[in-house]
Amino acid sequence: MKIVLKIGGSLLYRDDSVVLNDELIKQYVNIIKSLSQQSHQLIIVTGGGKLARQLIKVGIELKVNHTFQDVLGVEASRIHAMLFIGALSDIAYRDVPRSFNEVRTAISSDKIIVLGGLQPGQSTNAVASLIAEFWDADLIVNLSDVDKVYDKDPDKHPDAKAYDKLSIDDFYNIIVKQEESPGRYPLYDRVGAEILKRSRLKIVFLNGRKPENIEKAIKGENVGTIVC
């Protein structure tokens, strides 16, 4: 099975400080190794998380323009990708592709590719969608801080409804309703969702704090929200 695994940047850090969550990362590494041994093919996309946020904050202090703020976020996400490549050793393509062209070259090897963002003005969710579409992936596994897709923000609305399963069109409409706030992306962004929709890609949303759910979801168990 060809799987794109999107690891949200927030999962890579502990609490509120810029301290990497090495234990969770280690678990992800083991799961990736295990999936690879089951002869799944994998592309991993890592987010920028708190490191991105800190860099952007300092960038704003330095009057860095918006594109460059995005560049800093992209670089942060690549640092996370590099950590995974180091830990995965020989089974990973040993560099972080830095443009769509480099992804194309990397894909021609049989290795696990790990990358962060590709370009300013584009979220790592959009990258995950685009690469899944280009690669004709069977499944995107999206890890974030939340258990399921809700119809509205569950933190603000106690009556928010959680979905076990959603059609892509319904999912797209939920995403569109969410406002894209500048510099920060919601559960999934509109550009990424449009690609899912136009190519009818299958995506599963999981809580990345429960990494044991990744393999379950790949086997078809319903442990988050399935969109297809």
Place this chain on the structure above:
Amino acid sequence: MKIVLKIGGSLLYRDDSVVLNDELIKQYVNIIKSLSQQSHQLIIVTGGGKLARQLIKVGIELKVNHTFQDVLGVEASRIHAMLFIGALSDIAYRDVPRSFNEVRTAISSDKIIVLGGLQPGQSTNAVASLIAEFWDADLIVNLSDVDKVYDKDPDKHPDAKAYDKLSIDDFYNIIVKQEESPGRYPLYDRVGAEILKRSRLKIVFLNGRKPENIEKAIKGENVGTIVC
């Protein structure tokens, strides 16, 4: 003045066939040379036009996936960029940047940069916005088939209202109301418009079939729609 000149792909072709409009292109080349002599700095972004559309059509016949359809459109837009580079000779950066990283390298020269698209999943309008933001451009000149920005599609609505001037926020709302149809982009797409909005970039929309208006617009004459 730092100017990003976006030339819509449809302008580069005659009527309905895939025949390049060499006369109009020649006029653009002369205007670009003239602007350069007035010591304006220029980055040119060319669209994909009918060549893109034909390639995508054949791509669909060949069951090429959506990302790859976009890739074909991007390649078409680059061919157009190459034509301009050939015609501009020594005053142009002599290759078409093919990724944001290559744009960064090219920008460090003092030449006129000409490029097409950068990545699948991204319109050449979004490219123009992004590069204008990155480069801290003073003005984007957007050439297309229409004279002005309208509040709705003037072909369908005889009562559509044309604007001489628009705030970025109002412009953004108009764009959002337009539907983004897959494979084809409206006057400007949402991703490009969001960048305009977040960085308060100034953009002028002109009818590219009246190339004499380009220099007028740069001098501040109101010959299309000014958004700022």
Place this chain on the structure above:
Amino acid sequence: MKIVLKIGGSLLYRDDSVVLNDELIKQYVNIIKSLSQQSHQLIIVTGGGKLARQLIKVGIELKVNHTFQDVLGVEASRIHAMLFIGALSDIAYRDVPRSFNEVRTAISSDKIIVLGGLQPGQSTNAVASLIAEFWDADLIVNLSDVDKVYDKDPDKHPDAKAYDKLSIDDFYNIIVKQEESPGRYPLYDRVGAEILKRSRLKIVFLNGRKPENIEKAIKGENVGTIVC
């Protein structure tokens, strides 16, 4: 068997307009897939065809120099290569190599490589010869509009003699006698033929309008002209 398949650009278009011949392209794609399943190794070289010619014509209008006219032709041939890569999906190396160095990198993967021209001043026939020599290919299959190699232009000379088989030295002498007209190449050009000769490479000339002949020729049937 290591096969270089050269697809003449003229085959990729219908009649006189710049309209791609999607049906024939689809047949080529299927043949390439089938050859790959029979565990042949393949490198495909595509020509520039009518798109190249149109771009060069406009380039001349724009007073683009000769090298740049060649550049435009090379870009056209790469667009065709990209179409094939899109259609071949996972079995193809997913980018078009743009220099001999990039060919070297690509060759180290086990994928089908598809490329167009490499450099101005060099035909795609020369590219096919050079890559065949570098790669120690067993066979070049050259597809063009004509059925066989003739001793003179069969359109002008009704008594032109067609060959089923030719020695490389005789073939070389025929090519040398043909005049290389600027901007356009004959059946094969001298530079390409010299490489065939110096390395005693085997090449088969076939009419690409009868794609069923490709597999026959690879199996050793005499359906065009064999040069070795």
Place this chain on the structure above:
Amino acid sequence: MKIVLKIGGSLLYRDDSVVLNDELIKQYVNIIKSLSQQSHQLIIVTGGGKLARQLIKVGIELKVNHTFQDVLGVEASRIHAMLFIGALSDIAYRDVPRSFNEVRTAISSDKIIVLGGLQPGQSTNAVASLIAEFWDADLIVNLSDVDKVYDKDPDKHPDAKAYDKLSIDDFYNIIVKQEESPGRYPLYDRVGAEILKRSRLKIVFLNGRKPENIEKAIKGENVGTIVC
């Protein structure tokens, strides 16, 4: 004057947390702009600091090998370089060179180049020396946490002697005496010092916490330790 400015990574962070010292960075940016206006030519080399240290620590947890630990440190130093490039805008070469070859290309522009490390197994001090030698720089300005070069570690030895001026040979001998502890580099490392020695490069050591000293040192005032 051709100046290589080495900014030690530790200066870029506040106290003990991984929080960037945006105020000091802002001051450096202003000084660099001012030096550039005085028509000095500049190459900036940034260290990896606490971000490097945190990444390496997590890398060790993940059993990443030593080369890869260095890679993580190099990536951290590049993030810092990117921040400066963003803040310097048009006067900086707009990408971080990632290999010696990329430095060579970048040097051919007239922009300020900002880079971090180049390769695992090599400190950013060695990079500063190497680039100064390659570029025939007139001066290296080395900013760190200490005021001057001492004959031994002043934290451990209250009788450590501070130098206002040192010959390169004496400086080299001091560096050699210091032990190079793995993963961390002393004031300057041996490889970097050897390059200084073999090409008789001039270097000034300053306390980077007093950024006003940079311009003084360039004007020839004795505000740290001059080695030549």
Place this chain on the structure above:
Amino acid sequence: MKIVLKIGGSLLYRDDSVVLNDELIKQYVNIIKSLSQQSHQLIIVTGGGKLARQLIKVGIELKVNHTFQDVLGVEASRIHAMLFIGALSDIAYRDVPRSFNEVRTAISSDKIIVLGGLQPGQSTNAVASLIAEFWDADLIVNLSDVDKVYDKDPDKHPDAKAYDKLSIDDFYNIIVKQEESPGRYPLYDRVGAEILKRSRLKIVFLNGRKPENIEKAIKGENVGTIVC
């Protein structure tokens, strides 16, 4: 004036051994510096000489194929280019372009570019012609072992006629008459001569053992053979 200076590889070596002729090289370096100060723009193309020949000889022993033999020759010519770049320091583009694409990037700087060969199957003469055409050069200065262009090989024919001046068409015919022997190129090769002819480029042939003639030829003195 835009000048392409082609330095034949044989000039770079003494007698029969593989020992570089440092004295002559030093003279060339001084002439290039002087021409640059007179604000001529320069691109230098160096040949492969005896180093190329030795490498190819060993390559043949190792059963390296013809393309790879050419690759070895190209690498040898690049080594010579690198020597010049080192000696020219800041006024030279600091890397050897290794493909036509890299030439395009390099040309966008204002530096002196020095390169060797670009591709197997192509002589450094062809490279000089191609770059002169692409760059719209005013003059190619071709340095070799002979004083002038002769109508036949002067070593074999005592009655060979030397030309002071030749039309491009006559020159082309002389070159065509010469046989291109594999692995070694005559005074100029056919591919290079065709480019001269199609773009009516001006070229001067000089004896490189008398380097004082270079500046004379550029000033218009008749010290070799002028072809235009």
Place this chain on the structure above:
Amino acid sequence: MKIVLKIGGSLLYRDDSVVLNDELIKQYVNIIKSLSQQSHQLIIVTGGGKLARQLIKVGIELKVNHTFQDVLGVEASRIHAMLFIGALSDIAYRDVPRSFNEVRTAISSDKIIVLGGLQPGQSTNAVASLIAEFWDADLIVNLSDVDKVYDKDPDKHPDAKAYDKLSIDDFYNIIVKQEESPGRYPLYDRVGAEILKRSRLKIVFLNGRKPENIEKAIKGENVGTIVC
């Protein structure tokens, strides 16, 4: 077994002239092919030898700076790598990686990688150590002119002691005691030895003039000095 084979540059030349030792090179090629058939994985690092020395000598004549002298040495070592790649044909990665980043890309193929130096200021021994560490190699085989590691220079000290086996720490101390003379490296240099030490890499020192010992050493026979 993952083996890094370091071939000292001096082995590649006969006696005192710059004439390649094609016989010995041919033997190395055969051994590499044979090891590859026994499914060992190989990375080959070649030194610069007499070609490097000659180029550096001429470079000094031309007042080329130290970094550039190193660059010339690196280029020489790459020429040697290219010879091996040509001779190994399909089993080798077909280009010489020129930076650590390019090594990373190359390593993701399953081919034998052959490279020379990577950067000025770094010996090919350091390259061998670094790549062995990055690649988690099982063994480095170091071929030079001497039979074993001695405690001091055996040419100067008749009582020098040869080792069959050495701990890494003892080996490191011997290397440190040797003086690193500028422009030339001893048996192994300190930077390379430090990497061996920090990662406890296993290395065997053999006399490369007796190539039959390579396979013996890999099988565990004691034919030189084992350091681990």
